[in-house]
Amino acid sequence: MSRPVDLDEAVGLLTGARQVVLLAHVNPDADALGSALALGLALHRRGAQVQVSFGAPEQPAESLRALDVAGLVVPHHRVAHVPELLVVLDTGSVDRLGPLADRAETAGTTLVIDHHVSNSGFGTHYYVDPRAEATAVMVLHLLDAMGASVDLPTARCLYAGLVTDTRNFRAASPDTHAMAARLLVAGVDAEAVTRPLLDTHPFSWLSMLSVVLGTARLEVGEARGLGLVHARIGREHVSCGRQEEIESVIDVLRTTAEAEVAVVLKQVGEHRWTASMRSKGRLDVAAAASALGGGGHRVASGFTLEGEAPDILDRVRHALADAPLLG
Numbered sequence: 115m116s117r118p119v120d121l122d123e124a125v126g127l128l129t130g131a132r133q134v135v136l137l138a139h140v141n142p143d144a145d146a147l148g149s150a151l152a153l154g155l156a157l158h159r160r161g162a163q164v165q166v167s168f169g170a171p172e173q174p175a176e177s178l179r180a181l182d183v184a185g186l187v188v189p190h191h192r193v194a195h196v197p198e199l200l201v202v203l204d205t206g207s208v209d210r211l212g213p214l215a216d217r218a219e220t221a222g223t224t225l226v227i228d229h230h231v232s233n234s235g236f237g238t239h240y241y242v243d244p245r246a247e248a249t250a251v252m253v254l255h256l257l258d259a260m261g262a263s264v265d266l267p268t269a270r271c272l273y274a275g276l277v278t279d280t281r282n283f284r285a286a287s288p289d290t291h292a293m294a295a296r297l298l299v300a301g302v303d304a305e306a307v308t309r310p311l312l313d314t315h316p317f318s319w320l321s322m323l324s325v326v327l328g329t330a331r332l333e334v335g336e337a338r339g340l341g342l343v344h345a346r347i348g349r350e351h352v353s354c355g356r357q358e359e360i361e362s363v364i365d366v367l368r369t370t371a372e373a374e375v376a377v378v379l380k381q382v383g384e385h386r387w388t389a390s391m392r393s394k395g396r397l398d399v400a401a402a403a404s405a406l407g408g409g410g411h412r413v414a415s416g417f418t419l420e421g422e423a424p425d426i427l428d429r430v431r432h433a434l435a436d437a438p439l440l441g
Contacts, residue, residue: 116235119225124241125259127225128153131162131199135217136186138168138203139210141357144311145275146204147178147187149227149249152271153201154186156262167193169212175357177310181274183267190214197221202237204249206230206409227252232400232409244411247290250275254293269300270307277308285413311358319359322351326363332372337397337434340374343367344430346423349381364390375399377430379423387426388418398440402433412440 119127128134136154138146150166158164166186173179174187190213200221202208205228208215218224224237229252231244246252250272257264264272276294280286283294298304329345336342345367352360360380368376376392389406391399393413400415406429408417419426 116237116240118235119239119241121241121255121259123239124225124227125256127199127223127239128157128201128256129160129260131157131223133163133194133198134165134201135194135197135199135221136164136166136201136203137193137205137211137214137217138166139205140169140212141171141361142168142174142178142204143361144178144278145248145250147174148181148271148273148275149203149253150201151181151186152250152268152275153203153227153253153256155184155268155271156257156260158184158186159262165193165197167214169214171357177314177358178274181267181271193217195220198223200224200237202226202228203253204228204230206233208234208236227256230400230410231412232404232415234409247286248275248279250279251290251293264297264300266301269297269302273297273302273304273307274311277304278311282308282312315359315362316356319355319362322347322355322359323363323366326351326378327366330367332370333431334372336431337373337375337393338437338439340396341370341372342375342377342431342434343370343373344377344379344427346379346387347381349383352380352382361390364392368392368394375434377427379426381423382418383420385422386418386420387423389416389426389430391415391417391430393440396440397434398438399434402430402437405433405436406430 136150154164154166226237226240229246233242333342364378378390379387393399398412400412403415403417406417
């Protein structure tokens with residue numbers, strides 16, 4: 115039976131464990147992996163046996179590998195089968211763990227730490243705060259409550275999560291800006307951390323982007339009349355491109371002035387698609403994604419579906435038509 119816990123109870127679970135596996139969702143972004151590594155470092159320094167992993171791909175994105183200064187990341191096939199404590203970070207539902215989803219059943223205790231409003235509350239315990247702009251915000255609170263040091267390696271992991279999940283602090287509260295300032299004081303070089311995450315692509319990205327943007331379509335009457343823009347990335351580009359390049363397309367598409375909602379379909383199998391959805395703050399895309407079997411934040415969410423792209427887009431249109439407006 116899963117139950118919610120507060121900050122103190124979460125700290126008790128973390129500090130009482132001698133063996134901890136920390137998992138991010140498949141294709142982990144900077145918030146998921148940075149949060150896992152920051153918390154993993156603190157537990158490692160306390161003397162716990164620590165593994166950090168994710169179900170896919172085999173390695174972290176190239177732009178995130180430098181965050182693992184203690185060598186805590188292991189391939190998914192090396193993750194302990196029956197961990198004493200499993201900590202799942204930034205993951206809205208157990209299926210987002212991919213081939214590691216069974217660890218939520220075999221672990222002695224499973225603690226979910228997340229800020230997604232759509233989190234299903236899986237595991238034996240969950241610590242969820244949808245008000246937090248990033249899971250990294252919650253992890254910093256946990257580290258402080260544990261009395262853990264926030265040194266430069268830890269600060270870099272947390273800063274990476276903050277800068278990406280707040281869209282370079284454009285969606286950050288005053289408290290989160292203050293957190294970022296604290297991490298800068300700890301020695302984080304903001305430009306060095308941010309550049310590989312948000313501002314660096316190989317030349318081949320330009321040709322891929324030109325093809326993908328050629329599929330873009332604007333439908334001004336969709337998304338409750340607020341406008342929808344969508345594009346698709348074919349399997350040939352998904353399979354050959356770096357995760358950073360694939361995930362960056364939505365940030366280009368979302369700049370469309372005439373559309374409240376942007377959607378990018380990514381072909382990951384012959385008839386299997388994952389999707390990224392973004393809104394500018396007037397429509398709840400988490401509700402739309404949940405209706406399609408996914409989830410996320412009110413302004414950033416996603417889902418995975420089997421089928422043909424035109425049929426999936428029809429389902430997206432219907433889900434957006436039913437999605438609530440945000441105040």
